[in-house]
Amino acid sequence: MLLRLAAERATGALLRDRGTLYLVDGQVVHAESPAAPGIDVLLSAAGRLPTDGWTEALREAGALGRVGRYLVDSGRLSGGELEICHLGALYDAAFFALAPGSGLSRFRYGVAHWIGPVRPVPAGAVERETLRRRALLDRLWAHPETDTAPVIRTDRPAGGRAAPRQRAVLDLADGVRTPGDIARALGRPAFHTLIDVRRLAAAGLVETPATAAPPVPPPELARVLEMSADPDVALLRRLRDALEATL
Numbered sequence: 001m002l003l004r005l006a007a008e009r010a011t012g013a014l015l016r017d018r019g020t021l022y023l024v025d026g027q028v029v030h031a032e033s034p035a036a037p038g039i040d041v042l043l044s045a046a047g048r049l050p051t052d053g054w055t056e057a058l059r060e061a062g063a064l065g066r067v068g069r070y071l072v073d074s075g076r077l078s079g080g081e082l083e084i085c086h087l088g089a090l091y092d093a094a095f096f097a098l099a100p101g102s103g104l105s106r107f108r109y110g111v112a113h114w115i116g117p118v119r120p121v122p123a124g125a126v127e128r129e130t131l132r133r134r135a136l137l138d139r140l141w142a143h144p145e146t147d148t149a150p151v152i153r154t155d156r157p158a159g160g161r162a163a164p165r166q167r168a169v170l171d172l173a174d175g176v177r178t179p180g181d182i183a184r185a186l187g188r189p190a191f192h193t194l195i196d197v198r199r200l201a202a203a204g205l206v207e208t209p210a211t212a213a214p215p216v217p218p219p220e221l222a223r224v225l226e227m228s229a230d231p232d233v234a235l236l237r238r239l240r241d242a243l244e245a246t247l
Contacts, residue, residue: 001105002098006123013111016104019097022113027120030086030113031093035180036190039089039115045187048085049076058114066116086118091129092189098130133191141198141208149209150175151182151197161203169196173206 002014002021009026019033032038043049053076061070068086071077137144151173162170172182183193200206 001107002123002127005107010107010109011112012107012109013113014097015106015108016097018099018103019093021094021097021126022111023123024112024117024120026123028090028094028123028126029117029120030115031090031097031126032113033093033096033190035096036089036093037184037187038093039086041184041187042085042089042189043077046085048081061116062114064116065112065114068115068118083119086115087121088189090121091126091133092191094126095130095133095191098127137194137198140195141202143198143201143208145209145211146197146201146206147179147194150178152207154205154207156204158205162200162205166196166200166205169193169200170205 005012005014005023006026011024011026012022014021014023018035019031021028022030037045040049040051040054044051044054049071053071057067057070057074057076061067068082072079072082137147151169152175153170153173158167158170168186169182172185177185179193179197180190182197183190186193197206201208
């Protein structure tokens with residue numbers, strides 16, 4: 001759907017269960033996800049913008065849809081700083097918004113985001129980067145359940161196997177916080193935290209959540225499966241017998 005909207009040069013908001021992508025003339029201009037810290041969190045954590053500076057920008061330029069422009073014109077940020085941080089936040093949120101199984105997609109034409117124009121990104125580039133990140137996580141530790149479950153430390157000592165940034169994640173692994181919670185607490189992009197958590201899980205320093213056991217089939221279905229190695233053949237035989245009984 002994203003590529004179709006890009007082809008028609010659509011402007012509006014693509015809404016999914018895990019996030020929203022904002023388009024202008026078919027290009028992605030912003031992205032948000034409850035699973036990823038926003039650009040305000042990232043700027044504040046980096047020491048580039050105090051909270052009152054962000055609040056001021058929202059108050060003065062939010063209704064006009066020019067928050068980004070206000071931050072630059074007021075001297076709060078340089079244009080380059082805003083672009084770099086905004087691009088990181090966009091790709092971070094888009095990764096979650098475009099995740100498989102993220103529910104139905106809906107598009108609201110004409111909807112704009114209050115941050116305003118910063119640096120549009122082609123929809124194809126967003127899709128490619130999302131797929132690249134997904135493949136990277138699977139190469140590190142092919143257990144996507146670690147991305148959303150509470151992070152639990154194991155009894156194994158970290159020793160020299162955890163880098164400093166991974167130790168910061170371990171310090172917050174209390175069995176309650178998820179990777180997204182830890183990302184917000186540290187003021188880091190959520191995807192970077194997922195990388196750290198998967199590496200820690202691969203090293204045995206945090207637990208890998210147990211996958212749910214496959215559901216037990218009901219007795220009727222179990223009997224059908226026992227009749228043949230190919231359940232479709234068994235089902236066809238039963239349908240044939242039922243039809244013959246009515247003739």
